[in-house]
Amino acid sequence: MTDPILEVRDLHVRFPVRRNLLGRTTVENHAVSGVDLALAPGETMALVGESGCGKTTLGSTIVGAQRATSGEVVYDGLSLTAMSERRRAPYRRQIRMVFQDPFSSLNPRFTLRQIIGDPLIATGEARGSELEDRIAEMMRRVGLSPDYMDRYPHAFSGGQRQRVNIARALIVNPRLVVADEPVSALDVSVRAQILNLLRELQAELGLTYLFISHDLSVVENLADRVAVMYFGRIVELADTASLYERPRHPYTEALMSAVPIPDPALKGRGGRILLPDELPDPADPPPGCAFARRCRHAEAGRCDTGEIPLERDAAADPLTGRAVRCVRRDELDLQGIAVTPS
Template sequence: MPLLARAGRIRGGKPVTNAVLTVDGLVKHFPIRSGVLQRQTGTVQAVNNVSFEVNHGETLSLVGESGCGKSTVAKSIMRFHQPTAGRVLLNGTDLAGLSAREIRTLRKQVQFVFQDPYASLPARMPVGEIIAEPLEIHRIGNRRVRKERVRELLEVVGLGAEVLNRYPHQFSGGQRQRVGIARALALEPTLLILDEPVSALDVSIQAQVVNLLDRLQRELSVAYLFISHDLAVVRHLTHRVAVMYLGHIVEYGDADEVFNRPTHPYTQALLSAVPNPDPHLRGRGHRIVLHGDLPNPSDPPSGCPFRTRCWKAQERCETERPRLEQRVADSGSSACHFAEPSTHSVSSRT
C-alpha cells in the first residue's frame, strides 16, 4: 500500500479513543553500585509511577527540565531499559513477559527518532541503505520493492530520490533529521517516539522539521510521543501535555488547558520563561525564577517532589505527596495541594 494512501486524522476533528500506547504506573530505578564487589549502595529514582495514554493520530508531549526522566520513560517503553515496575501496552499488547523475538516483532509498530541527527545515522552508509535497513531487518519485500519504498519515503520527507546514494556528511542537520524520520516511517509504525527531535537544529530549521511532522501526522494518522524541553515547539504540535518533574508527572491535560491555564507552580514557572515572539509584548509578563537546584533523584525530598523550590510550599507539602488529579474546574490534572490557575500562556514560534 502506498504510504500516503493511509487515512489521516484531521486535527480538531472527532478524537480517536482507542489507545496505541498505554503506560500504567511505570517505574524505573537504577542501582548505584560501589566498591570492589559492586554492592548496591543506593538507588536513582529516575521514573516514579508515570501513567498516560497516546491515542491513534494524536500527539502527547512529555516536557520538563533535563534530568526529569523524559528520555528514561521513552527508553523504558522501547525496552532499551527494563522497567522496574508498571505496564506498557502497545496496541493492546502488554510488553511484560514477551521474549526478545516477540518484542522485536512489535517494534515494527513503534519507531524512535533520536535527538542528534549527526550521531544517529551511520556515517559509512548511503542514505538509501540507511532507510532500507529496517525493511531488510524485518525481511519486507525484495530489493526492488525496498528501493521503491525508499524513493517514496524520501519524497514524503521532502528530499527527493536523487539523494539515494549520498552519505550523511553531505547533508545539513535538518536534512539528516529528515532522513531519520524517513527511516522511522519505513515500517509504517502506528507510533513515533520523538526524543528532542529538533533541539540540535537552528531555529529556522526547527520550524521546517516541526511543520513536516505536523503534515505527516495529518496524512499518515501516526501518533507521536514528543519529548522536549522547548514549550514553544511543543505548543505548535501537541494535543495533550504531561509535565514531568523529578520522575513524576505533575500536570497533565489538553494542550489548551495546560498552556493557557496552568495550575501547577512548576508548569507556571516553565511557561513564564518562554520568550514572547511578539516584540511589542516582550517583558510584560511576570517571570517566575526558581531558586535552588533540581534535587538528587537518589535522595528525593519527602512529600511533594517540587516543594524544595516552590514558593507555595507549606508543612503539608513536606509530609503528604499530592496525587495527580483535577483540582480546578476547566483545567487538567495537577499534583499540587494548592493548585490554582495562572494566566501564563505560550504561543508557538514556528
C-alpha cells in the same frame, strides 16, 4: 471513549549506582517514578520538562530500548513489558523513535540507502527492487531526492539529516512515533520546517506522536495535550490550550515564563521565573513534592510531607481530563500565556 493506542501504567525505572560486596544494589537513581499516561490514536502528546527529569528514559522504555523496573507499557491492549524479547520483536516495527541529534544518530560509514533501508532488511520486509522503491518513496515523503540515495550523511545539513532520521523511523509503517527532542539541535528556521513535516506526515499516515521536548514554545502548535514531567513524575497533564492559558502547577508556570511572547503589548507581563539550582538527589527522593525546595508557593509542613498524588478533575476522561500533582492546585492563580494560532 476511544480506546488508547498506548498506556503507561505506574511505570518505574531505576538505575543502580552502588552495590555491596555481594553485588547487590544498595543505592538506586529513580529516573521514572510511577508514571501513568494514555495516548489516543492519532493524537500528539508533548512530554516536557528540564534536562534530567526522566523524559528520554520514559521514551526509551516505551520503545523497548530501556527495561522497566516495574509497571507496564501497554500497546493496543497488550502488555509489552510482560513479553519476552522474542515476542516483543514484531511490535518494534509499530513503535519507532526519532532521535535528538541528527549528527551522531547516523552512521557516517553508511549511505542513505543503507541507513533508511536497514529496518526493512532487518525485519525481512523487502529485498531487491521493492526495497529500492520503498526507500525512494520514503525519501520523497520526507522531502529528500532519491538521487541522494548513495550519498553519505556528511554531505547533508542538520535539517536534511533529521529528515533521514524520520525516514528511517517511518520506513516500516509504524503507528506510534516517539520523537526525542527532534528539533533541539537545529537552527530556528529549520525547526519550523521539520515541525511542519511532522504534522504533514501525521495527517498523511495517521501517526500517533509522543513528542519529547524541554521547550514549551516548540510544542504549543503541535501538541493536542501536554504532560509536564519533573523528577521522574508527571506533575501536570492537560490539553494544550488549557495548560498554556492557566497552568495549575508552579513548575509548569516556571517553564511557561520562559516561552517568548511575540505580541509586543504582552511583553514583560509576569516576567521570567528563575528557579534555584537546588535539585533533589535522585538516589534519595525527598518526601512530599520534589519541587517544594525550588517552589515560591511551597508551604512547610504541607508540601514537603507525605505522598502527593496526581489528582484528576472530577469525572475527567483519562484521555482528555486534566490532572495536577500539587496540594495547592485549587488555591493558586498562576500565570499562563495564550496559544498562538497555527
